[in-house]
Structures are given as structure tokens and as C-alpha cells.
Amino acid sequence: MSKDHKVFLSEKDMPRQWYNLAADLPTPPQPPLGPDGNPIGPEMLAPVFPMNLIEQEVSTERWIDIPEGVLEMLYRWRPTPLHRAYHLEKALGTPARIYYKNESVSPAGSHKPNTAVAQAWYNKEFGIKKLTTETGAGQWGSALAFACSLVGIECKVYMVRVSFDQKPFRKMLMAAYGAECVASPSPETKAGQDILAKYPDTPGSLGIAISEAIEAAVTDPSGESRYSLGSVLNHVILHQTIIGQEVKKQLEIFGERTPDTIIGCAGGGSNFAGIAFPFVADKIHGADIDIIPVEPASCPTLTRAPFSYDHGDVACMTPLLPMYSLGHEFIPPPIHAGGLRYHGMSPLVSAAAVEGLLNPRSIHQLECYESAILFAKTEGILVAPETSHAVAATIQEAKKAKEEGKEKVIVFNLSGHGMMDLVGYDKFLNGELTDYALPEEEITKYTDPLKNFPQPSTAKSGKW
Amino acid sequence: MSKDHKVFLSEKDMPRQWYNLAADLPTPPQPPLGPDGNPIGPEMLAPVFPMNLIEQEVSTERWIDIPEGVLEMLYRWRPTPLHRAYHLEKALGTPARIYYKNESVSPAGSHKPNTAVAQAWYNKEFGIKKLTTETGAGQWGSALAFACSLVGIECKVYMVRVSFDQKPFRKMLMAAYGAECVASPSPETKAGQDILAKYPDTPGSLGIAISEAIEAAVTDPSGESRYSLGSVLNHVILHQTIIGQEVKKQLEIFGERTPDTIIGCAGGGSNFAGIAFPFVADKIHGADIDIIPVEPASCPTLTRAPFSYDHGDVACMTPLLPMYSLGHEFIPPPIHAGGLRYHGMSPLVSAAAVEGLLNPRSIHQLECYESAILFAKTEGILVAPETSHAVAATIQEAKKAKEEGKEKVIVFNLSGHGMMDLVGYDKFLNGELTDYALPEEEITKYTDPLKNFPQPSTAKSGKW
Numbered sequence: 001m002s003k004d005h006k007v008f009l010s011e012k013d014m015p016r017q018w019y020n021l022a023a024d025l026p027t028p029p030q031p032p033l034g035p036d037g038n039p040i041g042p043e044m045l046a047p048v049f050p051m052n053l054i055e056q057e058v059s060t061e062r063w064i065d066i067p068e069g070v071l072e073m074l075y076r077w078r079p080t081p082l083h084r085a086y087h088l089e090k091a092l093g094t095p096a097r098i099y100y101k102n103e104s105v106s107p108a109g110s111h112k113p114n115t116a117v118a119q120a121w122y123n124k125e126f127g128i129k130k131l132t133t134e135t136g137a138g139q140w141g142s143a144l145a146f147a148c149s150l151v152g153i154e155c156k157v158y159m160v161r162v163s164f165d166q167k168p169f170r171k172m173l174m175a176a177y178g179a180e181c182v183a184s185p186s187p188e189t190k191a192g193q194d195i196l197a198k199y200p201d202t203p204g205s206l207g208i209a210i211s212e213a214i215e216a217a218v219t220d221p222s223g224e225s226r227y228s229l230g231s232v233l234n235h236v237i238l239h240q241t242i243i244g245q246e247v248k249k250q251l252e253i254f255g256e257r258t259p260d261t262i263i264g265c266a267g268g269g270s271n272f273a274g275i276a277f278p279f280v281a282d283k284i285h286g287a288d289i290d291i292i293p294v295e296p297a298s299c300p301t302l303t304r305a306p307f308s309y310d311h312g313d314v315a316c317m318t319p320l321l322p323m324y325s326l327g328h329e330f331i332p333p334p335i336h337a338g339g340l341r342y343h344g345m346s347p348l349v350s351a352a353a354v355e356g357l358l359n360p361r362s363i364h365q366l367e368c369y370e371s372a373i374l375f376a377k378t379e380g381i382l383v384a385p386e387t388s389h390a391v392a393a394t395i396q397e398a399k400k401a402k403e404e405g406k407e408k409v410i411v412f413n414l415s416g417h418g419m420m421d422l423v424g425y426d427k428f429l430n431g432e433l434t435d436y437a438l439p440e441e442e443i444t445k446y447t448d449p450l451k452n453f454p455q456p457s458t459a460k461s462g463k464w
Numbered sequence: 465m466s467k468d469h470k471v472f473l474s475e476k477d478m479p480r481q482w483y484n485l486a487a488d489l490p491t492p493p494q495p496p497l498g499p500d501g502n503p504i505g506p507e508m509l510a511p512v513f514p515m516n517l518i519e520q521e522v523s524t525e526r527w528i529d530i531p532e533g534v535l536e537m538l539y540r541w542r543p544t545p546l547h548r549a550y551h552l553e554k555a556l557g558t559p560a561r562i563y564y565k566n567e568s569v570s571p572a573g574s575h576k577p578n579t580a581v582a583q584a585w586y587n588k589e590f591g592i593k594k595l596t597t598e599t600g601a602g603q604w605g606s607a608l609a610f611a612c613s614l615v616g617i618e619c620k621v622y623m624v625r626v627s628f629d630q631k632p633f634r635k636m637l638m639a640a641y642g643a644e645c646v647a648s649p650s651p652e653t654k655a656g657q658d659i660l661a662k663y664p665d666t667p668g669s670l671g672i673a674i675s676e677a678i679e680a681a682v683t684d685p686s687g688e689s690r691y692s693l694g695s696v697l698n699h700v701i702l703h704q705t706i707i708g709q710e711v712k713k714q715l716e717i718f719g720e721r722t723p724d725t726i727i728g729c730a731g732g733g734s735n736f737a738g739i740a741f742p743f744v745a746d747k748i749h750g751a752d753i754d755i756i757p758v759e760p761a762s763c764p765t766l767t768r769a770p771f772s773y774d775h776g777d778v779a780c781m782t783p784l785l786p787m788y789s790l791g792h793e794f795i796p797p798p799i800h801a802g803g804l805r806y807h808g809m810s811p812l813v814s815a816a817a818v819e820g821l822l823n824p825r826s827i828h829q830l831e832c833y834e835s836a837i838l839f840a841k842t843e844g845i846l847v848a849p850e851t852s853h854a855v856a857a858t859i860q861e862a863k864k865a866k867e868e869g870k871e872k873v874i875v876f877n878l879s880g881h882g883m884m885d886l887v888g889y890d891k892f893l894n895g896e897l898t899d900y901a902l903p904e905e906e907i908t909k910y911t912d913p914l915k916n917f918p919q920p921s922t923a924k925s926g927k928w
Binding site for chain 1: 468469470472474475476539540541547551569571573610613614633636637639640641642837840841842843844845846882883884886887889890893
């Protein structure tokens, strides 16, 4: 049993396969639906994604090999360390043993490059010359810019306006990697023009930016552009599962058996699924693990939205996906955790929640910032505002363990650092932030129309 | 021989002692002088530094034990990885094998916390309640803020105005760690008031900020404040030598023997000395190593300034130090590598240069930015503007190895990431930066007066 503060793995111990939860879910996941309400075929996605990634999207294989070319890129920073949070434990006086997986050591400062390098590599293999994408806080945009520069293809990023304005450094980082970044909604696409006409002062949202990026990809006359998504979809979730696989090996080196609690913040769901899904598999096979996705109280997808079919974007360009959704027209308040401002939730994460495998929780932003400051002053790392939700839930669980006198093992995903997200901290420290209690009618306004879509429980399950 | 992209060490392989070059220099280093021109005694420094650090400052012991309490803090991120730059090598088509020590993975994003945690710990041990300091680019200020929050003492930072204005996020980071940060020159100190009266529009300099921070410490009526310096002095240099010691172990795991070239950027000298001094020791004992400190062409201390006695600050509050100096009244042009804008150079680095153990080089900023962009697009990490000087020299050496057809082993110190220094990259990419050829008369204007100080060659060497 290691008494170290952190455990590294060598490159030979890095996972060689991605884990696909679709193979293990008790009920097979339900398919995306086309405009006619019928399951879509993979070929319908071909204008948007390269076929090699579509194959991953629809796969029900349990394990999918990671190509050598992708490993080669992941080696630049992976495996990432798993830390024991001795100093936070001490500050809380908790009997819990707290561990955190440090994804902030990647060149882009978050977990996002795990899938960015894979997606860039598969697109390049397929002959694609340019990727378009959206970004919220900018972590995904800079990760894809980084990945595209490594494989040598172009990158264009539509960045949610509120983040574009608040976080100018992220767009400079994308530029340094050679990518182009514009504020969304932009006047460059029809989707952007429509929204700007309707809401000229909109802060933007991930849903809008996704519409713009998809439109830009599918309307490129060369046919050599595709779209890339940083979360939500099955193949993206898949690429993140190396996180949880590494955690298992590292917990073993620390001398721990099955952890009691796994925590990750959840916006689209990818960093949460990345750490959680290998443990969800254990839970399906009988392990007793509390698995907690944490979302902002102002964008409470898993905790307050219905499980429904909905579009992934505002302009309804994506197929209908079976997911918890606040409605594709819901525009979350401009909280600083931009990466969590998404109306939907990964269909795979949603399916796991429907199965009762997850224990979702929402937390208000002031508690999150306060928790993050305590974490910085004890463990030293200033986390991203998104990650602060995982820190807050971890502290809640550690306090509960203290009350109950239980020696719990809690693991959370430190999905990114906050070095480029300091405006939110500044406002918090200056007392300029408040919590926002989202009224029920603001939710039903956008979720009621979802009743007009086919309902997931009635849709045919099975093959695409 | 490892084919890995990087080599970690476990915590048990972390150095347990700091290395002191003073023990091995062929000519013992010359002492600091007081206002009367005589060597000062350690007690004269007592109002400025705690006695336990003064003992390290004057020590000629070769090895100094690292206290357990300091190791405990270093474990939060150390040992840091040593990477092989396969992708940069390939892009350059060089037969050289390039390695870089990645100090950017620390919570503050640079090598600075190595000494910050040690200084905070020793001050706390001595009963000090508050540290004052200066900062250029903000890396040192945020590192000390981080360290003070870990040990639980107050921290006040005087930040060079040009950086304070250009890099607002750094002061927010310091605030998140609970430190107070003001622009220097400030109206809060006599030193600041004097400079503001003379040059109201000054961009500030490290020399001015040092004067203010020292004044604030020594005039605190409680007697419980001390000053902390992020570079230059012997004890600071000492704390950084874990870098080079780790590199030696890691090169061995990579299967390398003695490297041919060691490179670090040099402002005050601490990150350079940190990686270089353990190799300077080998060179003194006969190893054939080219050891290159790299400085900005616009602040060319080692390459164009005289070796002289001079003050470390503008207000002449520090003793006279034997060092290469552009004159304490020299204010470097506001290039973006703020951490390298210092008129002097660590006395230990200066002594090694006088002995002919170093091969200093200066590089203009455009070449540095260009080199950093190539590094980002191949290796993935966007380095700090300071570090870009080391990258540029590495690329120069790798190209030379290609011309000569030599399989050289080149190691450089990646002292920090550039995630919070993107304004400079933005200006570079927009073509707004130019190089500045510093005219000889701008140097002699400030170095000629140094002839009035005692000359190092005539000063008595030996004990303080």
C-alpha cells in the first residue's frame, strides 16, 4: 500500500482499449431518431462525421482498440497522476480517504484532449482536411485546436459568446495552435443569423454553437470538412474511459479495493463518464459503489429534466437523442462554469441514470467556488469552475463520512485547472456572484414541447 | 533504455538534499558588501530574511537536507516528468535527442513553487506571520501566494506595473490563494513614491518592485514580516537544484549518459541554475558539457554587461552583490517575457560564468515566439514567454547538430507554461511585436556608474 501523495503509471501501463458501456447496460441503449421518428442509419451521419467514428458511435463491442497513432499523441501527457488529498482530508477532519485524478496536466489543461486527439486522428485517416466545432468555456476548443495542430488539419471553433467575451485568453490559445475562433451566434451561418435576428443580445449557448459548427461542416462545398463534438456522443464518451481504467490500476497501487464513491461534474457528460463508466460496469456486476454526476443547480439536467427524445442543438440539426433534456431551446443563465451550460446529457450517461446506476446531484455555484478555494488552499490546485462542482460534492460526501464515522474511499475527477477561468473566481471573491434558483416554470416552458416527440420508452430499442 | 515519451520518478526517488555550487566553485564566491564596502555579516540581513534562510544563504556546505515539512509540500506535484521531444526532433530532422524537464505541471504552472514552499516553510518555522515580495510576469507572485496559503501565513505582492496591466489573471490567481497584489511602483512605499515622482509613466521593473517589498517588510512595526525573493540569491538557487538532480536520474532511465548540452532561460538565474548546477558540478570535475543560459537580447546581462558589484534593487536597499549587471537603474524595455526583465544575475550563476563554466547566449523575442509556436504545434505545450528563450536556443543547437551530423543529447528546462501569458502570443501572431536592438550607449549609461563601486576582483573573497 503506497503512502505516496500521488501515483503515476508508466506508458506501458496505459490502457490499450476503450471501454464501451453500451455492451453492458441491462437494457440496450435506444437509437437516435430521424425527422420521421424512425431510427436513423449510420449513413445519415456521414455528412457530419467520418465513417470510422460513426462505427464507434453505433458500436456495441465492449472493448475497442486504441490505434497506435492515437496512443502516440496521448503519450505526450498520459497516464495522468492519481493524487491522495491528504491535506484536504486533514482540513475537513474526515475519516474518508479522498483521491483525485489529475486531468489538468494535459497541454490544454483538461480531460478534453483525450478525445480531441482521437477524433483528429480518425478524421485525418479518413481524408478530412478541416474540423469545425463549438466550445463553451473554451476548454474543448483549445483541446481540438491542439489536436488538429498535432495531426496537421485545419480547425474552426464557434465559441459561446459569453465565454468569448469573458475569456479572451482561450481564443488566443486556439490561435497559438493555429485554429480560427469566432463568437457564437455568428453572422457566418444561417443558424447564427436566425438566432441573432430573434435575440440580438443573447449570451449564446452550446446548443446554438453546435448548430453553427454542424452547418459550417455540412455546407463546405469541398466535402472535406467534418464536425467534431467535445462531449455527449457515444464515441466521445468512449475516448474518455481511459481515465477510469487508469484510476483502477492506481487505486490498486494505493492499496485500495473497490472505492465507495465516484464523483465527476457533468455538463455533456464526458469527463464524468470517463472516470465513472469502468466503475459503472463493476456496479452492474454487483459492486456497491455510489456514482455521482454533479451538475449546476442552474442547469439541472439529470436532477430536474425529463428523460425524453430531444435535439442536441437549437436549430434541430442533430437527430433526436434519448436523453435527459431541459429542452433544446433552454438557454442556461450565464454562470461561469461554461462547460456545464448544456441543455442535454449524454445518451449513455442518461441510460445509466435511467437504469438507476447513478445518483445525480446538483449544487449552487457559491458552494462550488467556496469548495474550490478550500481545495486550492489545501491541495494547491485551482480547479476549473466546472470541476469545482465535483470538489463541492466530494466535500459534502467527506463531511457525511465524518458524521457517520465511516472510512469511505472517495474518488473524483479533477477534470481541469482554472488558470484561464479566473474572472469567475475574481467575481466570487469580490462578492459579485449570487445563486440562481431556477423556477419550475422556466423548466416546463422548454420541456413541455418535448412531449410532442416520440417517447424513449415507446421507441424501438436495438440496432441502429 | 526507455523508448517512452517521458519518465516519471516516484516520490521515494525525489532528492532529499539540495546541492550548493558554492562548495565546488574553483574560486570561492565573493561576499556581498555593505554600504562601507566591507563584507556584510549575516546579522545585517536579519531584518529582511529569517535566520534559518540566512544560514543557507551563506552556507558553503555541498549538500543541505530538505526538511520533511518541505518535502511534504513538494510531493503535491514533484517529481516532475522528463520528456523526450520526439516530435520536435522529427520536425527539425535533427539527429539530436532532445529532452525537456516539465516544470509547468506545478499548481502555479512553473518552477517557482520549488523555492516558494521552502521559503514559506522556513519563515513559518521562524515565527514569521507575513511575507512580502515582488513579481515580474506574476509567476513568482502566484507561487509564493500558493505556498503561503499552504503553510498559513499572509502574503503581499508588488507586481511590476506593465505585467499588472497586461496580465490581470495573475493577480486574480494570487487573490484566489488569499494574497494581496498591488501594482509597482505603488504609492504605499517611499521607494514607490520616489519613482512615481520621477517617472510617473514608468512601466516599472523588478528592481523597483524589490525595493518596495523590502521596505514594506523591514518597516512593519510588528517585526513579524520578512521579505521573500524568487530568484538571484544563493538560498533560492539552492532550492531549485532538485530539478537538475531529478533530470540526472531520469536521463539514466532513458539510457543516456552525460548530456552534451544543458539549456535554461535566465532572468535572475534560478530556473537555469536549478537544472544546470548539478551538471556544472560534473563539468568542474571534468565532464564535457556545454551549459547555456539564454537571456533576451533586450536585457543582455551575461552577454553584454560587466561583472561588477551592484545593488539588486533600484533604491539601493540590498547589499552590493558581485554579479553581471546592467546597472540597478537600467529599466528593460517592456518585452513580454516579464520574468527575464532583471538588471542583474544571480551571484552564483555570475561566478560560474566568470569561471568559464557557462556559455551564455542572448536571443531576440521574435525568434523566441516563433520557436515556441513550433514547439506547441509539435510537442503540444505552449510555453511561457520566458521559457521560449530556452526553446529557441534548443532549436538553434538541434539545427547545428543536424549541420554537423552529430547525435547530441540536448536537455532544456521547460520552466513554465504560457496559459496566462497569451497577450504576448496574440501580439506576435498579429505581427505587432518587433525586436529591439539595445544600443551600446543605453548599456554604458547605467553600467559606467558601477565603476565607482568596489570591483569584484579586488574584493576579499572568503567567509562572510
